[in-house]
Amino acid sequence: MNDVVIYAVISLSAIGIAAAVILFFIAKKFKVIEDPKIDIVEEVLPSANCGGCGFPGCRNFAEALVNKSNKDKNIEGLNCPVGGNKVMSKVAEILGLEAEEKEPMVAVLCCSGSKANAPKKVNYDGPATCVFVNNLYAGENGCPYGCLGLGDCVVACKFDAMYMDKETGLPVIIEEKCVACGACVEACPRNIIELRNVGKKSKRIFVSCINEEKGGVARKNCKVACIGCGKCFKVCKFDAITMKNNLAYIDYEKCKLCRKCVEECPTGAIHELNFPPKKPKPEKVMEKQKTETVSTEAKVVDNKPEKDLNTGG
Amino acid sequence: MNQWKNFSKGFIKDNPVFVLLLGLCPTLAVTSSAINGLGMGLATMFVLVCSNMVVSLIKNLIPDKVRIPSFIVIIASFVTIVELIMEGFAPALFEALGIFIPLIVVNCIVLGRAEGFASKQSFISSLIDGLGMGLGFAFALTLLGAVREALGNGSIFGYKFIEGDAILVFILSPGAFIVLGYLIALLNRFRKTT
Amino acid sequence: MAKKESSFLNMVITLFVITGIASLALGGVYNLTKEPIRLAKLAKAEKAIKEVIPGFDRLEIFTVKPANGTDSLVFNCGYKNNELVGTAIESYSNKGYDPTQIKIMVGFTPDGKINNTAVIQQKETPGLGTKMTSPKFKNQFVGKNPKNFILKVKRDGGDVDAITAATISSRAFCGAIQRAYETYEKKVQNKEQQTQDVVTEEQEEE
């Protein structure tokens, strides 16, 4: 062992220890506490940073979760739609709490104003986004409530769960991919998209229209509009349907999926999803049902027998 | 964990340079020729493998608070060893790489791997991870060096394939940025399609 | 993650042990590589010397204050059978294109002609200034006596063909030779006058 090695050992150890000692005392003196749970919770979250929870990012959400659980001993009202119950129960576990069970939801499109049902009446010339058109006028098909078909919702969906169907001009929600983050609901300037429960075997029944005009006016723009005739309201035994402003609405928490209203509706505004076809009558065969695209089957609707529609005002 | 996956991820999927964008300084600075890139890559790999191994061996002996300083000391030691060996046995390369040899110390990949991987995994995994990442780094540097050398000097690994002038810029600083930029763009495209 | 509790003592001890081991190991490696490093450095210098003066069996190395400039120059006088065969002078220029000093080795035959030149260090632009290492440029100095070969590029009224588009590097190169030459001349004259203003430091080699 020569001098160099000895010097080396001494000086380096001195530097090392000096650093350690100084750091130790400084750390002690200037301590700032941050809850270590935040990191742990953050790791569990899906880090999609989608904002579905209402916070700018997963980290902020984690902070909110930890803070709320420290303060209120629960995390009610906070939910990560992407991770769903699985993640939330994990978070609850970390925080030593029970998470509330949220019924799984999915987005549905409450408009059937496809190109066939609600033909174009004017041209629009300008940037192709729904917000613009909504601010400017009623839209190419003239329905002041209907889908504008320019796909703001599709752009908003971070999970590739939506696409525009070129043929119908309406957006399509891919149920398997939808995580019910609500981004599309937020994005749609006309509030056409609604988050509803997934239901048993994904079966759902809903009014695919939000037009509050009187029936005649509504029908002028769109063949399959809800005309507010109230027939479904009368036929429903479970009080699931309410009528307001010429429009029927089906409450998914009350609906028992009996399908009476579907048959009753004269315009075909009520949609059923994921039910097995009733009787294989030739016209009623679903002509275009891809496994992943379930939406407004324009064709099916068209095949319904035309009824006299002078019911409205 | 599947060791092969563990090993190969550093090449494309988690390539430290092209994907993680770590350790860009040496990547850009020393890659004016393929051989420099390779040399730097191997030196880094050596440090990476050795420090990964040592860290995973002693991970349970180190108190949490001094984890990082300890790792840094370990890494710095290996860097110095590389430095000394290279100066003694490959002086030309040593001169070409210059200040960037000691700077391996601050290369985020090395510390990142030690802290993020080796301090949690077994010895074998850490070894393989270090090898994979190191090779990925070396691969990236060599590739970058080769492209720059080919464009800027008309040669690869010193073997001249065109006579006369090449496009000088590519072995100067602007060329480094530009070539890396397009390489990453290309790779992104390639990764997307596969 | 198996964590060890941090207490002041074990933190300090850990660091102490680690730094200790590290420096010990490094000291060891340093000792091991000390010799190779020295040799590598030497080999490099010697290679240049061998390139610029013809076969010698003994070197006499000493430093001389330059005729101009600040840093002193290293003179390597090569002897064969105790007869001076050439003087290799390590000269430099700060006027290169890159701020890094250009270092060259110039070999003079005893009659004052340039025997050859070698570049030891330069960081000029690849493809431009670096052409100073090319034979095409270097060869024009071989065998010339600076007494009647003006060490300036032609544009400045000298005899040297500059490297295309790298006049600056060429100038710097010429400047370095010129410095070596002037110092050499001074030294020779001084020696003749027997004035010992230089530090001589003898060293045997080989």
Next chain:
Amino acid sequence: MKTFKLGGVHPAENKLSNNSPIQVLPIPKQVFIPVSQSLGAPSKPVVNKGDQVKVGQLIAKGEAFISSNIHSSVSGKVLKIDNITDQTDYPKQAIFINVEGDEWDENIDKSDKVKREITLSKDEIIRKIHEMGIVGLGGAAFPSHVKLMVPKGKKANLLIINGVECEPYLTSDYRLMLEKGEEILIGTTILMKGLGVNKAFIGIENNKPDAIKHLTDLAKDFEGIEVFSLKVKYPQGGEKQLIKALTNREVPSGKLPVEVGCVVNNVGTAFAVYEAVQKNKPLFERVVTVTGKSLKNPSNFLVRIGTHSSELVEKAGGLPDDTGKIISGGPMMGKALNMIDVPIVKGSSGVLLIEDSETERMAVKNCIRCANCISVCPMGLEPVLLAQYSEKEMFENAEKEHILDCMECGSCQYTCPSGRPLLDYIRLGKFKVGEIIRNRGKK
């Protein structure tokens, strides 16, 4: 010659209906009178289905501070009160009246005689204007009585009458100035009295020399009224620009004209005020320009409120086959309609038909950062930046860049060599920023 300094453009004027005197349009069979015709809250209908109404009878009452009364423009029977699609293209409440004869309210002075002396006091004038449902006819349809009530702490010292009519194609103000010059000046005097100022400027662009001359001659008989000729530059009719041009006062960003002691009214408003105060006549008809390059007879009509636009167009020679766009208002600020059957309201200044060849917008290209939009923006904004922020949904940044100062004059989009939809995006940005600010207020 006076004008404003910052920005501005000069589109082709195309005043096709300049030489067509104001014609009275025959009363239609049915009118549809929307209950929200002015800025502010909609008015409340005070008639019911089946009621018989006379011309000039109050049919909807403006109850909020900023809202206005609405009077029947015809006599007949109220058919129903129902939704109708108006200019905005969204369903709005309107009163449907089937026309029966033309029976006017007894209080209205139907004579042609010009009545000069003003008998009412300041407060009575304001009340009268309120009662008669006068709103600004320059475009925004702001209730005029509100403008006359200067907020506490502020003081008006100058009335400005806006006879600029800087929009291409439109000529209704011009014809009105030529044909009803004296009435306008009397209206101006009434407004001065109502406002409590003794000075009024009338600004007219010098592409209407005969109107300038006519009014200048007449104004000699009126105390305190001065007529100015202005250099032709759009949007000189914007009130802030007009104030700047005439007085060199600059209304501060986000503030109202009274801040610098000015109140601006359109010439049409002045005329309506004259009729209301001197003749007791509510605002139920207005002058509307019907124009377009392919239209047979571009004309100016005196139209009852609630008449379908189609009737005007029919009278002016029928809808040309090559109509690509129907615009309510002028080409720079007007609103494109998606059908022609839209009722004329108090704020309608014109119906413009654009032919197919000029309908389509220029193809949108990349912005070349030429800064033309910046140099023409009369508000000194950076339209390109505002549009980009809106496009990228960076609304906070847009707010910081004062997007709300934009008055949607369209100069930027008009001038952009890349055909960028600047104003479309800025409008979106204003809408979103407004939302953000409102939300902030809530919290």
Next chain:
Amino acid sequence: MNLLTVSGSPHIHGDNSIKKIMYGVVFAMIPAILVSIYFFGLDAVKVLLISVIACMFFEWAIQKYLIKGPLTINDGSAMVTGILLAFNVPGNLPVWIIIIGAFVSIGIAKMSFGGLGKNPFNPALVGRVFLLISFPVQMTSWPKPNPLFAGKVLDAITGPTPLGNLKGELRGGRTVQDILEHGTKMIVDGKEVLYKIPDYVQELLGNMGGSLGEISAVALIIGAIYMLCRRIITWQIPVAYLGSVIVFTGILWLIDPNIYINPLFHLVTGGLMLGVFFMATDMVSTPMSPKGQLIFGLGCGVITVIIRVWGAYPEGVSFAILIMNAFAPLINKGFKPKRFGETLKI
């Protein structure tokens, strides 16, 4: 009748368009093109054609095959870049180098960013500087001007630019006076020739060595006046640029006319006029507000002089403009146009 169209206001559009602007610039460059053909003959035609064709080809190919967006090849901007690139290189540049330059201009400096309007740096200048650094030999051997009608056949004589010659000689330790009066001995093809810096009239007209387009200040000024009248460019940048160069070089000249040459020389030699009127005015890569443009011009002038006087390169215009291009976003951020009603004025 067709369906009606609905869109936001305004419903009419002025007659300005990108095409009109770009072809306006091309038109403004015609005098300079003619001068370059006059002095450099077929070589000038060759370089111009190749540069323009290559630029347009790369723009088309990249748009079609890589970006897959709409093709905007006929909007004229690639042609402007092509001509300006050619203007910035010596007339005897080998074809393959021109093509590399065109690729760098269009491919790297323009299309990588998304094409027209998005590039933060001036494409033609990026191409030029790239070539200058990559091929310093070829990029700095200037063919001697050889007027078409002077009766001589064109040969490959190369000569320096006045700026380059001055700088080289000054570095060699001579004084300005000496250089101007006695000229420089040069070896060209083994023969010794005397090079003298031309007088100002010759320089103004363009009878000097240099890049294709930069030689004739007169032709460039004619084009600039045309662009100013058509409002393609504004006066701020040229005035600030020229002004700062004159003031800065003037001060230096007053300090020591032996080391620093007079401002007039700086004005008429090198690429200053070309840069000032055609390249510093490129709207895409320069600030937008008038105040910002003044700052931009000022910065360009100062950096140009610094590089010309103290830097390694004889010419600093390209670098100065590129460096100021980098400052443009910050200038845009810092110097906003004056807003209406910003200050209370009653």
Next chain:
Amino acid sequence: MEYLIIIISAIFVSNIVLAQFLGICPFLGVSGKVSTSVGMSGAVLFVMTIATIITWLVYQYVLLPFGITFLQTISFILIIASLVQMVEIILKKVSPPLYQALGIYLPLITTNCAIMGVALLTVAKPDFDLLKGVVFAVASALGFGLAMLLFAGIREHLDLMDVPKGMRGVPIALVTAGILALAFMGFTGLV
């Protein structure tokens, strides 16, 4: 004059980022916004100055006298790492506003070559005394700041443009940096 040369050289001619390739990670990483780039530059300026002083002292008075310069790497990194950590801890407590402004960048600095690189470069220059070293460190940090600021300006600008998909993000940032470096080559030879 000497100092002027050092300053000009460090800021423009041999810009630490664009010519020397030091500190590229933060240069690319935190240059998204002008405001953050200012914060980062401030933090770098602060740490770089202090680190250079301490490492220079250690080198001159410990490593050099004992002939153990081979320990330079290891001792420098130890010093820098502890220094950064110390600054972070102290700032967090003592001046929260300053911590908000600079602190979030501090962890990035340990693994930033620029600090270590400048420390190494300073001790490698034989003619540097402490003052020159400090000037050099400050000027280098300013050079870093200049590059960051310009780059952040351009990137903010690019955020408003639709850069082609394949080039979006890092690739275009690198190409931009390349062109910036190209432009800065104009300063060569100034000193």
